[in-house]
Amino acid sequence: MLHYKFVALRFIPQIDYEASAPLEISPLPDIVTRVYMLFQGIAEGELGGWQEAQRRSSEGVDIWKAVVGVDETRQHDESLFRVLEWGGME
Secondary structure (H helix, E strand, C coil): CCCCCCEEEEEECHHHHHHHCCCCCCCCCCEEEEEEEEEEECCHHHHHHHHHHHHHHCCCCCHHHHHHCCCHHHHCCCCCCEEEEEEEEC
């Protein structure tokens, strides 16, 4: 991502990611948070085709939590066995 001046990001909802990449952990965690994003570099001359994405970028950096489906209350509960997976690809 560092090679591009402009980058388009898409976060994948956990339910969709789980359907394509099941995860088995033992012992069973109390909560699993799987954050996966797809990204691509965008040439400056192609920015006109990304107006909706540009509009969404003004919604704030926390928008990904709603897209992914993060349970923040349980994820921050230190008494639980928590798993966080983070990944992405171009």
